[in-house]
Amino acid sequence: MTESPNLVAFTPERLETVKEIIARYPEGRQKSALLPVLHVAQEQWGWLSSEVMDYVAGILKIEPVEVYEVATFYTMYHLDPVGKHVIEYCRTGPCCLMGGEDVYGHLKKKLGIEAGETTADGKFTLKEVECLAACGWGPVFQIREQFYMNLTNEKVDQIIEDLSK
């Protein structure tokens, strides 16, 4: 195989961030940067393709398999393309006590999709997650860094409508 031009690359700003992350660890321990750097990668590309994982392996001077085994272990990394907004819905006990299952049913109906699916317009991906450490403010879901708490059917409608604009 001939060398193909590297189509995958961090933006200059993100590359700076990545360098700053790698510099946090002792000499020779740059593999410690893997989880944070994968978060930066996901921020840029939305999900982690094998090309992106290989690229990250190159930057950290580790084997691609070392990236794959980590990316497949931790549930925050998306291994398939996702919609513009990934809704990570808490399905664990305390949220369920607060009516989390009913609100979840409403959300699925509203979006017309099941867990793991993306809406036809590519706007929303629905993902079920375990406890988000916000049990006193349940039901809860998260979109990127934002927590949406004390959810009701009405609140869900409002959030989805606002994000659909």
Next chain:
Amino acid sequence: MARKILTEHINVPGIETFDVYRKQGGYTAVEKAIKTMTPEEVVEEAKKSGVRGRGGAGFPMGMKWGFLAKPEGVPRYLVCNADESEPGTFKDHHLMKSIPHLLIEGMIISSFALGANKSFIYVRGELMYVIRILEKAIAEAKAQGFLGKNILGSGYDLELVVQPGGGAYICGEETALLESLEGKRGNPRNKPPFPAVKGLYQSPTVVNNVESISNMPWIINNGGDAYAQIGIGRSTGTKLISASGHIQKPGVYEIELGVSVEEFLNSDEYCGGIRKGHHLKALVAGGSSVPILPANLITKTAAGEDRLMTYESLSDGGFATGTMLGSGGFIVFDETACIVRNTWNFSRFYHHESCGQCSPCREGTGWMEKVLHRIEHGHGSMHDIDLLVDISKKIEGNTICPLGDAAAWPVASAIRHFRDEFVWHITNPQEATAPGAVYMGDMALV
């Protein structure tokens, strides 16, 4: 009002900034420790305080510090466990986002005590917004000379690194956390060697919970003895309790250890009682892993004494009639809650979060989830109840890390105390699977 050690200033406007935190007396403990004390003296105060690991294990923090190996020329590390993921627990989340400098001040004091020059705060990845709050606070502290090279002119150097996780409950187990911090899958390590001897990068390491470390500024300012005077017996100091479920006022509360369960549950200072028109059916006092107790055993021990919020009182009666303080995840169930459904839900959690390294946990958690799913959905048989007990016993104690125990206990305790409800699901499948159906039997409600 009860004394507040961690949350006294938490509602002061702007407390997340260095200036406001400093005005409230912040960083005076760092000055005191670094300028007037030796590291050994700081460790001594931690030992005297009797403060126990607030992540759930309850191991005395000062003693843990005492185990740290100190070979010449080898770096030592302090790692703060902020991977809070135990269902029902959200106190560290609350503390870090509201008053980030408290943890940072605690980290500086603790790192100084342990002789660590690079320390890590491992925060669950879902809390990226909290990570940004912490990083901002660290930059402020550094700009003021409390972090970095030659802190307060003492010659002591410290760098703090905030590390995001990737969404894995197992990384709350300290050796899994260290693996993760090294950029690997969160598979717990075999022990020994313990992290105190070979931890991060095979160097001596201490791993402590957010809340544990956040007690250090108060302990240095007021002395370990003063801390030990709060609480009862070996349950010293205060504890953050995350209260959720069917109560009037869910939230995070700081209690003096020793307040009664009854008072914590019903007083307006805390949970404010069960939601209006309902009754207490069951309670999980220390996060999803600890045994669930029915109403009659949570406010009183089997001997009829008031149950207190202490490590000892909550575990009074062993697992037959008691439970554990654990992480302080206080989940309240009223009579509308279905114990079978909740047990299935918790089982699914542990199955999902098992790292897969040990077969009893990898296979057992999945098996329990499947059996509970069929009971909940009307396809169970009477044999399934004993099968669940049998599986839970075969997981317990047979795994590298405590996740196996954590998965077994909720199932075993639910059957121990709510067997009738399981039987009802099996013998009345149609009734039990009707929307909103809940077993009302003759169980004791309070």
